């Protein structure tokens with residue numbers, strides 16, 4: 001499918017794209033992928049998957065690499081995971097009030113950051129029902145060889 005720029009009405013071309021995501025006070029510049037961009041005005045058209053990919057990588061990077069991450073990074077990651085505070089609490093073995101407190105803190109600790117980054121990894125590997133996984137503690141989980 002060919003895409004056209006809404007402003008300039010000319011065909012978009014796939015090329016290098018610098019994507020900027022702001023999480024709290026941290027700006028993440030991602031040049032890891034390409035995008036359909038307008039040769040005239042430079043506007044990019046991102047698919048839903050591409051947009052989510054940028055958000056996901058930015059959140060992961062902030063959680064694992066940033067010197068300091070605020071509670072906003074936790075909140076941002078939670079929204080990407082599509083989890084309510086209560087659901088994330090179950091996965092992290094804590095309670096809703098604690099999640100809320102962390103999300104308002106100036107600094108969140110390294111262990112918490114890595115635990116949430118791990119959840120982002122899981123969600124990317126296709127474990128889409130993280131919430132379900134968390135709310136049913138008695139459920140049996142199986143590890144099976146990957147197909148293909």
Ligand SMILES: [Zn+2]
Pocket residue numbers: 005006007008009038039040041042043
């Ligand atoms: Zn344009």
